[in-house]
Amino acid sequence: MKTRTKIELIPASEYKKQQREETGRLFTTTRKILIFHLFGENVKTLNGSPPGSTTSYFLELQSLDYKYKNGKTKTASQKIYQIKGLRGMFRHGATQFCAKVGLDVCHTTEKEADKHGRSFQVDYLHPAGECTSENAIIPRCIISSIFGSRGKEGKLKIYSAPIGDIKHKTANFPIHIQDVKIRVENRHTATVENRIAQDFSEQYFSGNFTIELDVSKLSSAEIGLLLQAREQMKALGRGKNTGYGHLHWLGYNLVSRTQETMDEWNEDSGFFELQTIYQDKVNQDLVNEAKKDWKRYMEEQSVSHLR
Numbered sequence: 001m002k003t004r005t006k007i008e009l010i011p012a013s014e015y016k017k018q019q020r021e022e023t024g025r026l027f028t029t030t031r032k033i034l035i036f037h038l039f040g041e042n043v044k045t046l047n048g049s050p051p052g053s054t055t056s057y058f059l060e061l062q063s064l065d066y067k068y069k070n071g072k073t074k075t076a077s078q079k080i081y082q083i084k085g086l087r088g089m090f091r092h093g094a095t096q097f098c099a100k101v102g103l104d105v106c107h108t109t110e111k112e113a114d115k116h117g118r119s120f121q122v123d124y125l126h127p128a129g130e131c132t133s134e135n136a137i138i139p140r141c142i143i144s145s146i147f148g149s150r151g152k153e154g155k156l157k158i159y160s161a162p163i164g165d166i167k168h169k170t171a172n173f174p175i176h177i178q179d180v181k182i183r184v185e186n187r188h189t190a191t192v193e194n195r196i197a198q199d200f201s202e203q204y205f206s207g208n209f210t211i212e213l214d215v216s217k218l219s220s221a222e223i224g225l226l227l228q229a230r231e232q233m234k235a236l237g238r239g240k241n242t243g244y245g246h247l248h249w250l251g252y253n254l255v256s257r258t259q260e261t262m263d264e265w266n267e268d269s270g271f272f273e274l275q276t277i278y279q280d281k282v283n284q285d286l287v288n289e290a291k292k293d294w295k296r297y298m299e300e301q302s303v304s305h306l307r
C-alpha cells in the first residue's frame with residue numbers, strides 16, 4: 001500500500017470543518033508536542049570510530065535519494081545523520097535542575113560508587129530506580145516518571161528529524177531533513193620533535209534545528225520542569241570544555257498535532273493511504289499553567305522534604 005504524507009499547518013478549527021465522513025478514515029491520533037527551536041555551534045554528537053580508524057563521525061542513517069529541479073528533474077542522493085544524545089541531555093539537565101532546587105530524584109546511575117569506591121551520591125539524589133524498585137520506601141520521583149528507570153518506562157518521547165548538509169536547495173525529500181552545515185575537523189593531540197605523533201578527525205555541525213518532545217502523557221508540572229530545565233542545557237555532544245557544542249535556545253511552541261490516515265483512491269494509483277498532519281498552537285494558558293504547576297510542585301515537595 002502506498003503512503004503519501006501531506007503536512008497542512010492549519011488551525012484545528014479549520015480541521016474540524018474539513019473533517020470528512022467516517023468512510024475511508026483508518027485512524028486518527030492526536031498528540032501534544034513541545035517543539036524547541038535551537039541554534040547549535042560546532043556540535044559533535046559523535047558515534048565513535050570504526051576499528052582501525054581515527055575518524056569519528058555522526059550516526060549515519062543512510063543516503064537518501066531525492067529529486068531536484070534544475071531545468072529538468074534529476075535524481076541525487078544526500079547523506080543524513082541522527083543527532084545523538086538528546087534524551088540524555090534532557091534527562092541530565094532535568095536531574096541537575098531538580099538537584100539544584102533540592103528535590104529528591106533519581107541519579108543518572110544505579111551505582112552508589114565507582115570502581116575506586118568514590119561516591120556518586122549527590123545531596124538529594126537517590127540511585128536510579130530506587131524509587132521504583134519492588135520494596136521502594138519513597139514515592140516514584142518526577143525524573144523516573146518522565147524518563148523511566150530500572151525497567152519502568154517513562155512517559156516522554158523525544159524526536160529530532162535527521163540532519164544533512166543539503167547541497168541542492170530545491171531538493172524535494174520524501175521526509176523532513178534539517179539543513180545544517182557539516183564539516184570535518186582534523187586535530188593533532190601530540191607532536192614529537194615537530195612531527196605529528198597522533199592525529200584524529202571529528203565531524204561537527206552548525207545550524208538551526210528543532211527537537212520535538214511528545215508530552216501527551218506528561219502532567220502539567222512535568223511539562224513545566226522540561227521548560228525550566230533548559231537553563232542546565234548549555235551544550236551538546238563532545239568538546240564542551242573547549243567551547244564546542246554551544247546551544248542557543250531560540251524559542252518553543254506547544255502544539256496539538258493530529259495525524260489522520262485515510263484510504264484514498266485515484267485513477268492512476270488505485271487505493272493509497274493518505275496521511276494528513278494538522279497542527280495547531282496550544283493556548284498560551286496551558287504553558288502558563290505548566291509553569292505555575294511546576295512551581296507549586298516544587299513548593300509542595302520542599303515542604304514535605306523538611307517535615
Ligand SMILES: [Zn+2]
Pocket residue numbers: 105106107126128129130131132140141142143144149
Ligand atoms: Zn527516582
